[in-house]
Amino acid sequence: HHIKLGHRWLYALAGAASATAVFWLWTDPANFAEMRDQGYAIASFVAPVALGALMGFAYHLRAGYSAAGDDPHALRSLFASRDEAAGHQSRYASHRRQARPGQASDSGLATGTAGGVSPDNAHADTGTAEYFSGPLRVRTSFGTMIVVAIAGTILFHFAMLFMFFASWLRPRQPGAITDPNSFSQAIERNFSPFSGVAGLSDLIDVFAATGAGAIIWAALFAIPFAAIIYVCHMVARAMDKTSYMAYGVAGLVVPPILGLLLFFVFFFVGLQMAFPCAIAMLLYRNYAGLEPKPVAEDVHVDDRRNLVGAGHERRRFGRVIASQ
16 A cells, blocks of 8 residues: 555565565474474465455555545535526526527536536436436456455355354353463463363364465366356346346256256256355455446448438338339
């Protein structure tokens, strides 16, 4: 922020570097030596790098932008002054018609964007900010699809782990023995919300043991999963839906339907992907944002006679040309 670099991938790089530094500082050098001897020292950085990049990317998407120039009172005053000016113009045009019966009024009086408001009231400019109230749709961002595909898989993985192993959490018995060298039990001792919970260290150990595998698995299948998210997004867009509920339902319904269309055996694969896809679609709706619907495509004209409507007589009648 201070060096004026705002691209989301730079935030992802900063997040990956920060997470890597934290992982390096918090890991016991003896553990690094053991990982080096076993040949997976570099692979151990996959999880912190991926998580850090994901968090940096997500932060840039949802941190928001500067609110400088956004003045709701200026917007309200803009429309009020526009309506007042339109009222004066209407009365002036009425007087002109009464003074000169049968003569058309001055067409330039009620045209233009008085006060910075478009004639259709869809776009307003206060001078310090612009506002839009026209038709909207959810943006298409392939980078965001890949990120939410990874995030949705990881969140679903940890949610399932917590549901299966939440029974381990119970009140800690007085005098229970803890390992002073355990990082997970250090969390129990140092963070007051967890200090009286037994079994939390076991749960954290399970998360840590399976987290790297889940992240690697999510990264390997990120592109195929992102393709399914794209299909869900296109289905919601075709139905002109922008709500969070519509995107969540699309994530639940579309994967099983795709499985049936491809081959019946893939239906069960689609069922397994339904909940991760629903989570990913909710994340995508949140991070992708909205954009105006596009206007009609430009038309290339070679023969200007073709510029007639679908029901025009010229499209039914051909011109007769006498042959010599």
